[in-house]
Amino acid sequence: MNETDIHEPNYFHKVVDCQWACPAHTPVPEYIRLISQQRYTEAYMLNWDSNVFPGILGRTCDRPCEPACRRVRTEEKPVAICRLKRVAADNKGDVSGYLPRVPTEKNGKRVALLGSGPASLAVARDLLPFGYEVHMFEKDSGGGGMMRTQIPSFRLPLEVLEEEVDMILDMGVNVHFNHEITSMKSMLDMNFDAYFIGTGAPRGRDLELPGRAEVSDHVSIGIDWLSSVAFGHTSKIDGKVIVMGGGNTAMDCCRTAKRLGAESVSVVVRSAFEVMKASDWEKEDAMGEGIPIINNRPPKEFVHENGKLKGVIFECVEPVTGEDGRLRYEPSGEPDVFMEADHILMAIGQENHCPWIERDLGIEFDKWDCPLLDDITLQSTLPKVFFGGDSAFGPENIIWASAHAHQAAISIHLFCQGNDLKADRPPEGVNLISQKMGVHEWSYDSEFDPKERQLVPHADKKIALSDIKVEVELGFDEALAATEAQRCLNCDVQTVFTDKLCIECDACVDICPMDCISFVDNAEEIDLRQMLTAPAANLDQDLYVSGALNTGRVMVKDEDVCLHCGLCAERCPTNAWDMQKSVLHIPQLGSYAE
Amino acid sequence: MTFVAKPKVHHPKLPLNEIGLTRRDYEGPVSTLCAGCGHDSVSAAIIAACAELSLPPHRFAKVSGIGCSSKTPSYFLSKSHGFNSVHGRMPSVATGANLANRDLYCIGVSGDGDSASIGLGQFAHIVRRRINMLYIVDNNGTYGLTKGQFSATNDKGSTSKKGAPNLYEPIDLVSMALQIGASFVGRSFSGDKKQLVPLIKAALMHKGFAFLDVISPCVAFNNHNGSTKSYDYVRDHSGSVVVTDYHLPHEEITADYAPGTTEDVQMPDGSTLRLSKLDDSFDPHDRVSALTYVQRRQAEGEVVTGLLYVDPEASDCHEVMGTVKRPLNEFEAAELCPGNDVLAGINESFR
Numbered sequence: 001m002n003e004t005d006i007h008e009p010n011y012f013h014k015v016v017d018c019q020w021a022c023p024a025h026t027p028v029p030e031y032i033r034l035i036s037q038q039r040y041t042e043a044y045m046l047n048w049d050s051n052v053f054p055g056i057l058g059r060t061c062d063r064p065c066e067p068a069c070r071r072v073r074t075e076e077k078p079v080a081i082c083r084l085k086r087v088a089a090d091n092k093g094d095v096s097g098y099l100p101r102v103p104t105e106k107n108g109k110r111v112a113l114l115g116s117g118p119a120s121l122a123v124a125r126d127l128l129p130f131g132y133e134v135h136m137f138e139k140d141s142g143g144g145g146m147m148r149t150q151i152p153s154f155r156l157p158l159e160v161l162e163e164e165v166d167m168i169l170d171m172g173v174n175v176h177f178n179h180e181i182t183s184m185k186s187m188l189d190m191n192f193d194a195y196f197i198g199t200g201a202p203r204g205r206d207l208e209l210p211g212r213a214e215v216s217d218h219v220s221i222g223i224d225w226l227s228s229v230a231f232g233h234t235s236k237i238d239g240k241v242i243v244m245g246g247g248n249t250a251m252d253c254c255r256t257a258k259r260l261g262a263e264s265v266s267v268v269v270r271s272a273f274e275v276m277k278a279s280d281w282e283k284e285d286a287m288g289e290g291i292p293i294i295n296n297r298p299p300k301e302f303v304h305e306n307g308k309l310k311g312v313i314f315e316c317v318e319p320v321t322g323e324d325g326r327l328r329y330e331p332s333g334e335p336d337v338f339m340e341a342d343h344i345l346m347a348i349g350q351e352n353h354c355p356w357i358e359r360d361l362g363i364e365f366d367k368w369d370c371p372l373l374d375d376i377t378l379q380s381t382l383p384k385v386f387f388g389g390d391s392a393f394g395p396e397n398i399i400w401a402s403a404h405a406h407q408a409a410i411s412i413h414l415f416c417q418g419n420d421l422k423a424d425r426p427p428e429g430v431n432l433i434s435q436k437m438g439v440h441e442w443s444y445d446s447e448f449d450p451k452e453r454q455l456v457p458h459a460d461k462k463i464a465l466s467d468i469k470v471e472v473e474l475g476f477d478e479a480l481a482a483t484e485a486q487r488c489l490n491c492d493v494q495t496v497f498t499d500k501l502c503i504e505c506d507a508c509v510d511i512c513p514m515d516c517i518s519f520v521d522n523a524e525e526i527d528l529r530q531m532l533t534a535p536a537a538n539l540d541q542d543l544y545v546s547g548a549l550n551t552g553r554v555m556v557k558d559e560d561v562c563l564h565c566g567l568c569a570e571r572c573p574t575n576a577w578d579m580q581k582s583v584l585h586i587p588q589l590g591s592y593a594e
Numbered sequence: 595m596t597f598v599a600k601p602k603v604h605h606p607k608l609p610l611n612e613i614g615l616t617r618r619d620y621e622g623p624v625s626t627l628c629a630g631c632g633h634d635s636v637s638a639a640i641i642a643a644c645a646e647l648s649l650p651p652h653r654f655a656k657v658s659g660i661g662c663s664s665k666t667p668s669y670f671l672s673k674s675h676g677f678n679s680v681h682g683r684m685p686s687v688a689t690g691a692n693l694a695n696r697d698l699y700c701i702g703v704s705g706d707g708d709s710a711s712i713g714l715g716q717f718a719h720i721v722r723r724r725i726n727m728l729y730i731v732d733n734n735g736t737y738g739l740t741k742g743q744f745s746a747t748n749d750k751g752s753t754s755k756k757g758a759p760n761l762y763e764p765i766d767l768v769s770m771a772l773q774i775g776a777s778f779v780g781r782s783f784s785g786d787k788k789q790l791v792p793l794i795k796a797a798l799m800h801k802g803f804a805f806l807d808v809i810s811p812c813v814a815f816n817n818h819n820g821s822t823k824s825y826d827y828v829r830d831h832s833g834s835v836v837v838t839d840y841h842l843p844h845e846e847i848t849a850d851y852a853p854g855t856t857e858d859v860q861m862p863d864g865s866t867l868r869l870s871k872l873d874d875s876f877d878p879h880d881r882v883s884a885l886t887y888v889q890r891r892q893a894e895g896e897v898v899t900g901l902l903y904v905d906p907e908a909s910d911c912h913e914v915m916g917t918v919k920r921p922l923n924e925f926e927a928a929e930l931c932p933g934n935d936v937l938a939g940i941n942e943s944f945r
Contacts, residue, residue, distance in 0.1 A: 074603060440598070448601035503825045504785055505630040505813065510638035513618075515605045534605045551829060561605060570598055573630025573813040 058086025117145020119389030239342025682713025
């Protein structure tokens with residue numbers, strides 16, 4: 001194998017599994033260290049800088065970082081990254097002094113943001129410090145988009161939402177609430193210099209089954225129903241409720257229905273429990289509240305009598321893994337099941353829906369009705385129109401919306417300044433900074449902490465179920481947070497090897513608790529992976545290969561299960577190993593405003 | 595010195611050996627020797643060898659004298675029996691331990707000061723007595739614990755860290771061991787585990803006195819350009835004369851060997867020593883020619899490594915003395931003290 005180029009920003013970025021998995025590339029280990037130092041405000045701002053909504057995401061994020069966490073590979077349970085993020089938000093001090101200053105004199109360019117969800121808000125935040133005049137158009141009476149309408153307040157309290165939404169609106173966004181957009185053409189006629197479309201995936205899917213038309217009074221689309229609960233139009237649901245669907249919206253629907261007085265609530269899912277789209281913790285919380293989740297039951301027919309819904313007939317299937325490794329469902333042989341229901345909440349998916357964009361404006365769409373976009377710049381086929389969030393590539397989540405927004409904001413800025421959207425895009429970079437403070441002294445807590453993942457306290461179930469506004473998760477207190485923070489392995493403090501200094505004494509090989517390090521004759525990667533102290537079976541994780549040493553061998557480190565404990569550097573007599581923090585520079589408009 | 599303890603957590607796929615232990619179960623607490631010390635690699639090689647042989651840690655007696663080398667038994671096999679004795683007197687303690695309990699695997703770790711200076715007399719006599727043990731000398735040619743004076747194995751002309759030359763002839767423990775009657779003699783290098791681990795395995799399973807001289811650089815005081823026991827010097831001047839591989843009785847021998855003459859030596863317990871000689875003029879079963887070979891190459895400035903002599907049919911001290919077959923601690927009081935009548939009978943036989 002060739003010598004690894006550690007100055008290529010992606011090399012060490014991949015080692016920081018959580019940051020690599022995060023669409024917005026939030027520097028997780030850095031903010032966890034700040035939390036363990038009780039520097040909550042700084043931890044909050046570090047988050048705010050990259051993901052824009054730490055308080056909201058600390059409660060609602062899909063957490064792609066957690067399954068990626070290295071601790072999953074060393075001992076199964078990841079660091080509770082998301083809950084630590086919330087700790088930063090809950091305990092932060094006054095952040096006003098940290099917020100970017102917005103010039104009073106504008107730069108003469110006007111940008112329209114369509115929708116007020118996370119994507120539009122984040123674009124606004126990135127553009128405002130550059131003197132852009134930003135106008136935001138929203139059909140509802142408040143900002144936040146799906147964060148306001150689809151996430152119930154027992155998961156995301158209104159004051160948390162509004163604090164972070166207002167933080168951005170107060171930077172000087174010209175808001176146009178209660179402004180439903182019915183025509184893109186009329187928007188283009190307003191002659192903004194650029195348009196950002198962040199209108200989400202607002203259409204909930206429906207099911208065309210026998211009886212559907214007859215029972216429409218008793219069937220609600222999940223996201224629409226949640227929205228009407230959020231705005232106070234719905235405050236009650238009677239009788240027996242069946243929620244159809246297996247995603248997070250289904251979980252929010254069933255738990256909301258339970259709080260609004262339903263006699264009984266069940267979730268019925270066509271697929272198997274393990275492959276449900278809902279996050280594990282959402283499923284656990286729903287079941288913890290006594291809501292049964294019934295799997296492998298595709299619906300067949302709505303049963304009604306005189307226009308009144310009586311129930312639903314479901315088929316019984318069982319999952320079978322096919323020869324291609326994919327899951328299929330075959331009839332299980334059991335008879336169909338009838339379940340009584342007075343109301344159905346349909347939460348089987350969402351789609352992009354932009355009927356208000358006339359198709360003759362030069363904005364092209366693909367066969368799935370998604371806009372044709374450049375993956376990197378998010379520019380549509382009409383150069384001044386950009387997309388982000390769910391409206392770009394279909395339903396994702398809040399953290400993806402933040403990530404899109406940063407890219408779109410860069411694109412809009414380059415576009416408005418007459419620069420090339422690709423050639424002039426700022427590059428990624430990485431700085432490596434030694435963490436050695438002295439003999440046996442490192443600037444980070446290098447010692448491995450074997451503690452197990454801490455459980456988050458919940459509100460009393462009786463109180464929580466009686467009031468939709470009572471937040472269920474109480475969050476970590478400072479003591480729990482300090483304990484959990486110590487579990488972080490500091491994967492951004494890298495083992496950096498200097499081949500010229502190595503005397504091949506084997507001290508690092510002997511001390512490494514995870515058998516990550518080997519000195520071997522060089523070979524092709526596939527062979528090399530088998531020749532190591534511990535075979536490197538995880539192909540997703542890179543091998544760190546040095547240049548040739550005195551004996552002609554090379555140092556090979558398997559990054560897979562490295563604890564970043566620094567023992568290799570402790571035991572190295574020549575400082576050939578050093579622990580260096582990799583500080584990643586992800587281009588973001590704010591980062592070159594500095 | 596390292597203050598951060600090595601955490602107990604290990605690689606998720608770390609294999610278990612035949613008695614259900616991982617290699618990590620053969621470790622001890624973290625070493626307090628200087629970072630990069632060759633002795634720590636020797637300890638790691640002992641750990642690897644014992645784990646690969648699936649030997650139970652509690653069946654080991656590890657003994658040592660005084661010096662950096664003699665601290666190392668603390669850092670391996672923490673679940674075994676140990677005795678850190680007086681300077682140069684490890685052989686006495688090892689002899690006692692082996693006589694008292696012949697069933698224990700005995701590892702003595704000593705250094706060039708402990709064995710070639712203060713303990714030279716003891717060393718010579720334990721070799722003569724053929725105690726069934728593995729005797730390892732961590733040989734760095736220097737008194738590291740007292741900051742770098744020349745030891746008795748330091749080569750003439752080799753310099754101290756400050757540049758002063760050594761004026762005296764070195765003692766070669768390998769030649770001594772060959773001469774006095776060790777039945778298993780090898781030399782290796784702490785920086786070459788590929789060679790060292792199989793040698794330790796073979797030596798542990800050898801019945802009789804097994805001696806390994808392991809050149810183990812002192813990074814703090816004897817790893818400089820004028821040293822003949824530095825990592826660089828040993829790598830440049832050492833040559834393996836024979837590649838040794840140790841195979842348990844049931845192990846399939848599949849490894850590839852370098853060209854040369856290959857010979858399988860059957861050990862009394864059914865295991866196999868596969869020797870691949872890299873020089874046809876060398877005979878590892880002829881004590882005299884092995885001695886000549888080692889000394890001739892040494893005179894040419896070369897350090898010969900590998901298994902230099904082995905007598906698979908050797909006997910040990912217990913056989914020579916015709917001692918009882920059971921360890922002494924298994925005897926009941928009545929057997930150990932059979933009473934006045936028996937004593938009277940013995941006394942009578944001398945009259």
